[in-house]
Amino acid sequence: MSAQDVWALSATQLIEQYQAKQLSPVEVTEAILNRIAEYDGTLNAYVTRTPERAIEDARRAEAAYHDGTAGPLAGVPVAIKDLTPTKGIRSTFGSLLYESYVPDEGTPDVERLEAAGMVMLGKTTTPEFGWKGDSGNRVNGPARNPWNTDLTPGGSSGGSGAAVAAGLATLASGSDGAGSIRIPSSFCGIYGLKPTTGLIPRVPSSMSVHSHLGPMTRTVLDAALYLTIAAGQDQRDRSSWSSGIDYYSEMRDGVDISDLRVAWSPDLGYAEVDPAIAEVVAGAIEVFEGLGCRVVEAHPDAGDPWPIIEVIFAASQLSRHVDDLDEVRDRLDPGRVELLEHAQSFSAADIMRANTGWNDYYHVWREFMRDYDIILTPTMACPPFRAGEHKPDLVNGKPTTYLGWTGFAYQFNLTGQPASSIPCGFTSDGLPVGLQIVGRYRDDLTVLRASAAFEAASPWPQIAPDYA
Amino acid sequence: MSDAEIYYKSAGELIDGYRRRELSPVEVTDAILERIEEVNPQLNAFVTVTPERAREDAKRAEHAYRTDDPPPLAGVPLSIKDLVATKGIRTTRGSLLDPDWVPDANPVFVQRLFDAGVVMLGKTNTPEGGWKGETTNRVAGTTRNPWNLERTPGGSSGGASAAVAAGLGPLAQGGDGAGSIRIPAAFSGIFGHKPSFGRIPYPGSAATQMAHPGPMTRTVRDAAKMLDVMAGPDSSDRFSLAKAPSFAEDIEGGVAGLRVAWSVDLGYAEVEPEIAALTAAAARKFEDLGCTVEEAHPGLYDPWDIVDIFFAMGQAGPVADRLDEVGHMLDQGRLKMIEHTLDWRAVDVQQASSKRDEYWNGMCKFFETYDLLLTPTVPVAAFEAGIDYPQTINGVEMSYLGWTPFTYPFNLTGQPAASVPVGFTSDGLPAGLQIIGRWRDDAIVLRAAARFEEAMPWAGRKPSI
Numbered sequence: 023m024s025a026q027d028v029w030a031l032s033a034t035q036l037i038e039q040y041q042a043k044q045l046s047p048v049e050v051t052e053a054i055l056n057r058i059a060e061y062d063g064t065l066n067a068y069v070t071r072t073p074e075r076a077i078e079d080a081r082r083a084e085a086a087y088h089d090g091t092a093g094p095l096a097g098v099p100v101a102i103k104d105l106t107p108t109k110g111i112r113s114t115f116g117s118l119l120y121e122s123y124v125p126d127e128g129t130p131d132v133e134r135l136e137a138a139g140m141v142m143l144g145k146t147t148t149p150e151f152g153w154k155g156d157s158g159n160r161v162n163g164p165a166r167n168p169w170n171t172d173l174t175p176g177g178s179s180g181g182s183g184a185a186v187a188a189g190l191a192t193l194a195s196g197s198d199g200a201g202s203i204r205i206p207s208s209f210c211g212i213y214g215l216k217p218t219t220g221l222i223p224r225v226p227s228s229m230s231v232h233s234h235l236g237p238m239t240r241t242v243l244d245a246a247l248y249l250t251i252a253a254g255q256d257q258r259d260r261s262s263w264s265s266g267i268d269y270y271s272e273m274r275d276g277v278d279i280s281d282l283r284v285a286w287s288p289d290l291g292y293a294e295v296d297p298a299i300a301e302v303v304a305g306a307i308e309v310f311e312g313l314g315c316r317v318v319e320a321h322p323d324a325g326d327p328w329p330i331i332e333v334i335f336a337a338s339q340l341s342r343h344v345d346d347l348d349e350v351r352d353r354l355d356p357g358r359v360e361l362l363e364h365a366q367s368f369s370a371a372d373i374m375r376a377n378t379g380w381n382d383y384y385h386v387w388r389e390f391m392r393d394y395d396i397i398l399t400p401t402m403a404c405p406p407f408r409a410g411e412h413k414p415d416l417v418n419g420k421p422t423t424y425l426g427w428t429g430f431a432y433q434f435n436l437t438g439q440p441a442s443s444i445p446c447g448f449t450s451d452g453l454p455v456g457l458q459i460v461g462r463y464r465d466d467l468t469v470l471r472a473s474a475a476f477e478a479a480s481p482w483p484q485i486a487p488d489y490a
Numbered sequence: 491m492s493d494a495e496i497y498y499k500s501a502g503e504l505i506d507g508y509r510r511r512e513l514s515p516v517e518v519t520d521a522i523l524e525r526i527e528e529v530n531p532q533l534n535a536f537v538t539v540t541p542e543r544a545r546e547d548a549k550r551a552e553h554a555y556r557t558d559d560p561p562p563l564a565g566v567p568l569s570i571k572d573l574v575a576t577k578g579i580r581t582t583r584g585s586l587l588d589p590d591w592v593p594d595a596n597p598v599f600v601q602r603l604f605d606a607g608v609v610m611l612g613k614t615n616t617p618e619g620g621w622k623g624e625t626t627n628r629v630a631g632t633t634r635n636p637w638n639l640e641r642t643p644g645g646s647s648g649g650a651s652a653a654v655a656a657g658l659g660p661l662a663q664g665g666d667g668a669g670s671i672r673i674p675a676a677f678s679g680i681f682g683h684k685p686s687f688g689r690i691p692y693p694g695s696a697a698t699q700m701a702h703p704g705p706m707t708r709t710v711r712d713a714a715k716m717l718d719v720m721a722g723p724d725s726s727d728r729f730s731l732a733k734a735p736s737f738a739e740d741i742e743g744g745v746a747g748l749r750v751a752w753s754v755d756l757g758y759a760e761v762e763p764e765i766a767a768l769t770a771a772a773a774r775k776f777e778d779l780g781c782t783v784e785e786a787h788p789g790l791y792d793p794w795d796i797v798d799i800f801f802a803m804g805q806a807g808p809v810a811d812r813l814d815e816v817g818h819m820l821d822q823g824r825l826k827m828i829e830h831t832l833d834w835r836a837v838d839v840q841q842a843s844s845k846r847d848e849y850w851n852g853m854c855k856f857f858e859t860y861d862l863l864l865t866p867t868v869p870v871a872a873f874e875a876g877i878d879y880p881q882t883i884n885g886v887e888m889s890y891l892g893w894t895p896f897t898y899p900f901n902l903t904g905q906p907a908a909s910v911p912v913g914f915t916s917d918g919l920p921a922g923l924q925i926i927g928r929w930r931d932d933a934i935v936l937r938a939a940a941r942f943e944e945a946m947p948w949a950g951r952k953p954s955i
Contacts, residue, residue, distance in 0.1 A: 219728065227847050230840070257854055260687065260904055260929060263732060333836060341840035368836030370799075374807045377697035385693070388725055438728055463728060 029054045029189040030485050032241040033098045033248075036192060040087050040097050047087070047097025051080035051141050054099045058143070058190050061489060064171055067185040069104050069162045070112045071144040079141040086139060094270075095251055096139030101191035102132055103182050104145040105152050106235070111142070116150040116159035116178075118353040129225045130256040131195065131235050138251045143191050146181025150355040152197065153339055154412050155205045155428055157181055160355060164410035167209060168486035169453055173406040176206035182238045183210035188489040192240075193248055199233040200335055201431025207238055207443040208401035208456025211482060213473065214238045215245045218464045219438030222252045223262035230338055231261045232331065232435040240484045242444070242474040246273045249466065267467055279475040280314030282468070285390075285397040287321035293429035294418040295403040302455040303400045306446035309480050310398065310472075321397070322390035327383050328425070331432040333376040335425070336365035357412045361424065380436050384463075387437045391462045396472050399430045401443040401456035430458055440466040444473050445482035454482075496521045497657035498952060501566045501712040504660065508555050508565050515555070515565030519548035519609050522567045526611065526658050529955055532639060535652040537572045537630040538580050539612040547609040554607055562719060564607030568661040569653050570600060572613040573620050573646070574703070579610075584618040584627035586819045587809075598727075599690050599703055599720040603663065606719040611659045614649030620665065620701075621805050621824040622878050623673045623868075623894055625649055628821060632876045635678060636953035637919055641872035644674030650706045651678035656955055661716050664706040668801050669868070669897025671704050675909040676867035676922025679948065681939065682706045683713045686930045687904025689734070690720045691727035698804040699729065700797075700901045708949055710910070710940040714738040717932065731930060740933045741940045746780025748938070751860040753787035759895035760884040761869040768921040769866040772912035772946065776864070779941045787863070788856035790899075793849050794891070797898040799834065799842040801891070806831040823878050827890065846902050853903050857928045862938055865896045867909040867922035896924055906932040908939050911948040 028050045031039070039045035055073050062068050076099065083097030107113045109128035114120045128136075136142070147157050147165040157180025158164030165180045167173040168188035175184040179196035183206030186194050196203035198216040207214025215236045222235040237248035246269040253269075255262040286307050288300055311317050340362045343350055351359055391397070404427065407414040417427050425432060434441040440463075443456035457476070461469035483490070496518055499507070507513030523541050530536050544567065551565030575581050575593035577600075582589045596604065604610065615625050615633045625633035625648025633648045635641040636656040643652040647664030651674030654662045664671040666684040675682025684702045687695070695701040705716035714737040721737075723730040752773040754766050776783050806828040809816055817825050856863070870893065873880040879893050891898065900907040906929070909922040925942075927935040 227850060228843070230843055255930075257857075257929060258851065260850065261729065266732075334840075337836035337840040338843075340837045341844055344837050344841045365837060366835070370803060370831055370834030370836060370839050371806070371810050373836045373839045374697065374803050374810065378807060381693065381696040384696075384728055385726075463725060 029057055033095065033192050033244045034241070036098055047080040047083040047141065048077065050097065051076050051099055054143065054190065061188060062190060064166060065168060065184045065188055065190065066163055066165045067146055067181040067188070067190055068101065068144045069114055069147045069181065072111060072142055076141050076143050083139050083141060093137060093139035094247065095135060098140055099143050099192045100135060100140040101143045101146045101182055101185045101194040103179050103195050103197055104148050105178065105197055106132060106195060108132055108145065111145065113145065114161045116148040116161055118160050119350060121161055130223045130258065131252040134252050146185055146194060148178045148181060150358050151339060151342060152178035152199055152202055153358045153361060154178065155201060155425065156409065156411055158410035166409050167406050168489050169211060172408060174209065174409040174411065176209035176406060178202040179238060180206045183207060183212060186210065186212045186238050186240060187486045189485045193244055194238045195235065196238045197233060197235050198435065200331055200425055200435050201428040203236050203238060204401050204431050204441060204443040204456070204458060205428060209406040209454065211445045211454030211486065212238060212240055213242055213245055213442065213444055215249065215442040215469065216434065216440065217249060217253065217466050218440045220259065220261035220263050221265060221466060223256035223259035225258045227259035227261065230334060231438065232334060234435065242470060242477045243273055246270045246470050265464065265466065269467060269470055272467055273470055273474055277471040277474045279472050282315045282395045282472060283393065284310055284315040284317045285320040285394040286317050287319065287397060287399050290321045290399060290430065291323070292326045293403055294420050295400055296405070296418050298449045299400050299403060299405065299455055302447040302449065303457055306457045306480070307398060309476055313475050313479055322386050324383060324386040326429070327379070327433060327436055330376045330379045330383060331436060333368050333372050336361055337368055337373060340365040384437050387439065388463065395461065395468050397460045399458045401430060401458040403427060403429050405449050405451065405453040434460055437463065439463050440469045442469050442473050444476055446480065493521050493525065497525045499660065500709045501563065501660045501715060502709065504566055515548040515551035515609065516545070518565065519544050519567055522611065522659055529656055530658070532634065532955065533636060533652045533656055534631055534633045535614055535649045535656065535658055536569065536612045537582055537615045537649065540579055540610055544609050544611050551607050551609060561605065561607035563603065563715065566608050566661055567611050567659040568603060568608040568663065569611045569614045569650060569659050570663050571616055571647055571650050571665050573616050573665055574600060574663065576600060576613065579613060581613065582629045584616045584629055586628050587816055589629045597692060598724045599692065602719050608661070614653055614662060616646045616649060618821040618824050619805055620646035620667055620670055621821065621827065622646065623669060623891065624878060626876050634875050635872050636955045637679060638872065640875060641919065642677065642875040644677035644872065646670035647706060648674045651675055651680055654680045654706050654708055655953060660708060660712055662706040663703060665701055665703045666901065667701040667804065668797060668891055668901050669894045671706060672867050672897050672907060672909040672922070672924060673894055675706055677872040677920065679911045679920030680706060680708055681710055681713055681908065681910055683717065683908040683936065684900065684906065685717060685721065685932050686731065686906045688727070688729040688731040689932055691724040691730035693726045696727070696729065697807060698800040699904065700800050700804055702901070710936060710943050711738065711741060714741045714936050737933055737936050741936050743937050744780070745938050745941050748781045748861040749859065750776050750781040750783045750862045750864060751786040752783055752864045753785065754866065756787045756865060756896065757789060758792045759869055760886045761866055762884055764915045765866050765869055765871065765921050768913045769923045772923045773864045775942060775945050778945060786860065788853055790849060790852045792895060793899050793902055796842045796845050796849065797902060799839055802827050802831045803839065850903050853905070861934060863926040865924045867896060867924040868894055869896065871915045871917065871919035871921060900926055903929065905929045906935045908935050910939050910942055912946065
């Protein structure tokens, strides 16, 4: 690695070098800010950049390393997804309605990352209120995939995915209401973890617990470090909880997963998958066998829970505009307006049925997971599609529906189980493919351990080739 | 020892007596079964009594005390609310729809109580599906208040509160979806604790996150013992909270220095003057305990419109799809409430959900300044048995559940909230003070209740039944 390539280092590598006084947070931050200036015009990963704040944070981190007060993330450049309101920093939620909104309160995850010493780079591009699996919006247009800038980085944490994959951030935050961490992680060839429901508290808290916050990183250990810092209960979020586990320390010295009981399902019994994806993922399964795991092809007999998440997701989106939809309609994403209009047809009874179905679905998976520590699936059923579109036209030659094409992701927003996407190879076009690793409810550590073992056995390029 | 001395013993006293071989689980169980036979015809607290099961449990407990390690509640007589499934024991839910249902499994908290060695007395009466704050249904009729048989013991855990108040078992399991532990605890002059949401795992709560199982007892220490057994995470409930330290051990701690807010009306409620006076005097007692007491409330609106949606949706869930077929079998008051949900749209529910989050935030902010909030538990004393709700409070006309303005806010927020007896109205009816803590801080609520119990003990006065 050349001295200039500090932007490609992982957070744990940076911290090691900061501690050894071999690198300075200021020089690393400047290197990344330079890359943002150079490449983000194309990638559009950031909707708001905070270079002055970044330099300030970096200087503070530098001083902290000198006087021995450095926090566990001191001097690590981080990008925050723009669906997370940030105190004193514009937060648009990808919506023209909030184009100039500057929140006066922050959230526990960002507060914890700040207290740990992160360097704040800015806010990453999302679709309007996270409504789709692409990251185009009417505030700053579509984010683009560093592996092929005609294509989408996925969504809704697509700006975060693109930033991390192109070396425009060391770490990024994501959020995942129906796949929004895992979709862009898969499309951008990086690691992303949707932790168990509530492990990272969400503010404003929501009773509807399908939404999750989590890390998007280039290494598994970085995700473990991020999770250790951001996790734990906060009074502001009733679904939040503390595991008492230091994920980073548990993982730091390597892992052995030969004792894991692993289920593998190429389609969960119903999903359409592009053959090119299926083949790459099947190869990844062999890696787990090579690691000594007992791998069994199995899936719960649960059916596709799309009708459940559809009602919940669509009605939550509509609830933002229930009093003023007609007034704001022309400033909304027209694709999202269609979703909102569709949501108007749902009754309260539909919600109750969905909530009951949601609970039943949780229990089907809970029973299934008694026999397995993790289950492996493709993360995505198709490679990235064109940037700015709402969805791919076809998967496995079949027409797709609104989020039906993410047939492995929303399931675990319902069950709340920890689910990660890990890079596992490439299509013949050179586009990244992700493997999804899902654990038992509240057993995030096993997902991280399995991920780390896979990473060691089957490493991936840290930065997309055109940006390396 | 007279029978009354036996059947009014607390669980703690019984366990001590069993350990010292001064009391026998079999004799205590017989005394309480006899008491049930004698007074239940007047009270109608039990829908189903399980005397054979009780005697078997008692024998097993007797044997357990001959071992080194009897389970924590061995030989303590207890009742389960009839809204909760009990394996092998008829569970009516107060409904004509399936009044002979015999479940084949116990929810985890019931199993934990059974595993802790309790003596199962039977199932206590409730309104249909727990829909109101009074205890009458079309299966078993009306439950009556031991302090005055013309009055209601409250609801929906009214059978449970009547049983505990009348000496029909020191422990009763209650459930609280809008006040259903605290209302009957206040009306019946006993202690009731609605724990933090998730403290006791209950998969049935997942859809609307309103219902909380909890202990109903004559002493605070008994409630803490019972909570220790019922609490703790279980994968059957994805919202269940992590294991907490023992509440029974923590309860001996002090409350000096706590910042306590007292509000007689939360800024919006109507309260009967006599209840206001009794609860205000009780709130002042907390100063004697070393707390600072200030008149303050969170300054939030009456969240009834939000509660209405979640509570009614929970009621409608099991029957809304087949009202044409089963409507005539339902309690007609409950039917009206369920019909009212048919007009709502999905987005109304999601919007209520957002408002609930805002309400939660407002409450959280208030509790940054205060450790506890005290209010009257209910603004009125026990009303006439058999009617759905009191017609007026403080001269103002009431509505269905609108008369319980102090209890339902804490079903929305999931905060721990207990009711302690604070004395009697001039009609000889009990009044209750509500003690609310921060979410998950059940320990402080129980501690405060225990110190209050020492300062203003209530166990000495018994109903004449």
